[in-house]
Amino acid sequence: MLRATLVILWPSFVAAGIGISIIFTLIDPMELVVLGEHIRASRTTIYSLGFFIIWAIAALAAALTSFLQLGRNPGPRELGGGGNGADRSCPP
Amino acid sequence: MPTNPNVIPIAPAPAPISPPPNGDGDNEQALYEVRKKIYPRAVTGWFAKWRWAMVFLTQLVYYATPWLVWNDRQAVLFDLTARKFYIFGIVFWPQDFIYLAVLLMICAYSLFLFTAVAGRLWCGYACPQTVYTEMFLWIERAIEGDRVKRMKLDDSPLSASKFGRKALKHGAWIALSLWTGFTLVAYFVPARELVAMAVEVRIPPWETFWIMFYGFATYGNAGWMREQVCKYMCPYARFQGAMFDRDTLIITYDPTRGEPRGPRSKSADYRAKGLGDCVDCGICVQVCPTGIDIRKGQQYECIGCAACIDGCDQVMDKMNYPRGLIRYATLNAVDQHWGWRDMVGRVLRPRVLIYSSVLVIIVAAAGYTLWHRVPVKVDVIRDRTTLAREVGDGQIENIYRLQVMNTQERTQRLKISASGIDSIVIHDLPQLVEVGPASSKLLPVAVRVDADKAKKGISRIEFNIVAVDDAGRPAPDVFSIHEKSAFYKP
Numbered sequence: 001m002l003r004a005t006l007v008i009l010w011p012s013f014v015a016a017g018i019g020i021s022i023i024f025t026l027i028d029p030m031e032l033v034v035l036g037e038h039i040r041a042s043r044t045t046i047y048s049l050g051f052f053i054i055w056a057i058a059a060l061a062a063a064l065t066s067f068l069q070l071g072r073n074p075g076p077r078e079l080g081g082g083g084n085g086a087d088r089s090c091p092p
Numbered sequence: 093m094p095t096n097p098n099v100i101p102i103a104p105a106p107a108p109i110s111p112p113p114n115g116d117g118d119n120e121q122a123l124y125e126v127r128k129k130i131y132p133r134a135v136t137g138w139f140a141k142w143r144w145a146m147v148f149l150t151q152l153v154y155y156a157t158p159w160l161v162w163n164d165r166q167a168v169l170f171d172l173t174a175r176k177f178y179i180f181g182i183v184f185w186p187q188d189f190i191y192l193a194v195l196l197m198i199c200a201y202s203l204f205l206f207t208a209v210a211g212r213l214w215c216g217y218a219c220p221q222t223v224y225t226e227m228f229l230w231i232e233r234a235i236e237g238d239r240v241k242r243m244k245l246d247d248s249p250l251s252a253s254k255f256g257r258k259a260l261k262h263g264a265w266i267a268l269s270l271w272t273g274f275t276l277v278a279y280f281v282p283a284r285e286l287v288a289m290a291v292e293v294r295i296p297p298w299e300t301f302w303i304m305f306y307g308f309a310t311y312g313n314a315g316w317m318r319e320q321v322c323k324y325m326c327p328y329a330r331f332q333g334a335m336f337d338r339d340t341l342i343i344t345y346d347p348t349r350g351e352p353r354g355p356r357s358k359s360a361d362y363r364a365k366g367l368g369d370c371v372d373c374g375i376c377v378q379v380c381p382t383g384i385d386i387r388k389g390q391q392y393e394c395i396g397c398a399a400c401i402d403g404c405d406q407v408m409d410k411m412n413y414p415r416g417l418i419r420y421a422t423l424n425a426v427d428q429h430w431g432w433r434d435m436v437g438r439v440l441r442p443r444v445l446i447y448s449s450v451l452v453i454i455v456a457a458a459g460y461t462l463w464h465r466v467p468v469k470v471d472v473i474r475d476r477t478t479l480a481r482e483v484g485d486g487q488i489e490n491i492y493r494l495q496v497m498n499t500q501e502r503t504q505r506l507k508i509s510a511s512g513i514d515s516i517v518i519h520d521l522p523q524l525v526e527v528g529p530a531s532s533k534l535l536p537v538a539v540r541v542d543a544d545k546a547k548k549g550i551s552r553i554e555f556n557i558v559a560v561d562d563a564g565r566p567a568p569d570v571f572s573i574h575e576k577s578a579f580y581k582p
Contacts, residue, residue: 010325
């Protein structure tokens with residue numbers, strides 16, 4: 001389960017990093033109007049919150065993909081499908 | 093039943109889904125693989141020295157850069173709140189976004205090139221995951237001892253001494269992690285200010301959060317997850333195989349020389365007993381940070397750190413056998429018993445040439461545009477509220493807003509004029525416009541044209557911006573910018 005969580009959280013983290021860089025390079029958050037009002041928070045707050053919002057959305061997509069893959073496709077063994085991958089023993 | 097290729101046959105799925113042929117149960121169970129903790133044994137040797145050299149080099153750059161000073165400011169500062177990136181003499185604005193994309197392309201192609209030539213050099217020597225794991229392992233060894241001692245300690249029941257050692261280790265790890273997180277934030281908030289704030293315990297909440305976040309990621313990745321990051325989380329580990337071919341330098345075990353493996357006494361004539369050079373001591377497995385056996389052949393878990401080469405070479409030295417039973421070689425070289433000369437002769441193959449030429453072109457283009465970068469940028473925005481109006485003396489007036497950005501760190505004096513229609517004149521602008529260092533200015537500009545000179549509707553006009561010195565002459569590093577816009581006559 002831990003590994004499934006990592007496989008979901010990590011790629012979405014990378015995606016959020018790329019997303020936030022592109023969005024806020026092109027758009028100055030100080031010029032954003034949300035629900036008819038200018039945002040009052042500082043740029044740092046908006047960058048940080050924006051990052052987590054994108055991360056959450058990307059993680060949702062990744063989680064759905066993982067969920068839909070369950071039981072459909074054994075997948076590569078190392079991804080957690082098929083064999084257990086624990087056969088590489090380490091002699092003492 | 094006749095099949096129509098255009099129709100997807102829909103049939104009930106066979107239930108229950110049968111387990112995969114060589115699997116050991118259903119998928120849900122397979123997700124819960126219990127990780128066998130790996131206790132990498134310390135290794136010394138030529139490649140370990142190189143890895144430590146890279147640890148020092150990369151971390152010196154990482155930890156020291158925020159403290160460098162340039163033009164009385166932090167030399168490298170990504171000032172997100174002011175939306176400016178300072179990198180030594182250059183100030184990047186959001187408009188320079190293309191350079192970020194170019195930088196990413198350069199990194200990607202360098203990685204492709206290195207991978208095609210020499211496999212996972214990045215993973216083995218420079219990847220932060222490897223570098224921090226190496227540092228964390230060093231701390232672990234210094235406090236808990238080498239492999240066997242660590243295994244014994246982990247097996248022993250909890251005692252005061254065990255607790256003390258573990259607490260010391262985690263304390264040292266956390267201290268290093270926090271410093272790493274602090275350094276990361278110091279790239280975004282001036283390092284000296286950050287230290288001052290830390291001393292007074294008033295680092296703002298988001299900065300505190302990001303220090304903790306990155307510190308926690310470092311602690312978790314290098315202290316706990318280690319090889320699992322490479323095995324399960326790293327996308328590069330999965331796609332690097334696409335850059336490989338049979339002439340890529342990888343870490344290989346020479347089975348024709350090593351097999352059949354087996355223990356023997358140093359004095360015995362092992363060849364007479366039918367044995368190969370591998371004494372089956374297992375050192376190569378014990379030193380492996382990902383816990384694989386390189387003798388099983390090329391595996392995606394291998395991060396190319398060459399610890400097994402160092403380990404095996406030491407054993408070969410002790411046995412008075414030639415070194416290189418495990419060595420850097422290409423698959424072709426191992427199969428066909430080639431030497432270095434043959435391998436080097438195969439380096440310049442189409443794949444490598446293509447990656448290199450793309451890389452050279454990108455670097456050259458980026459260098460050229462950076463060198464010829466005009467230090468002032470101008471955006472012209474038409475005033476939307478009044479398209480045009482008549483003013484006295486039979487003239488038509490249009491209003492614009494000129495956003496003038498000075499990307500250099502000294503004041504720029506600019507002469508601004510308009511052209512494109514006879515009699516065009518900027519009505520209310522001073523002779524010279526001054527824009528301070530690394531700042532921008534918004535200039536409302538009224539452009540007037542004699543009513544009889546302009547045609548009805550839209551005419552193309554241009555704003556011309558020329559840099560001048562104090563006396564109003566064109567500046568030595570003269571540049572001029574021409575920004576197009578439109579003039580409207582009702």
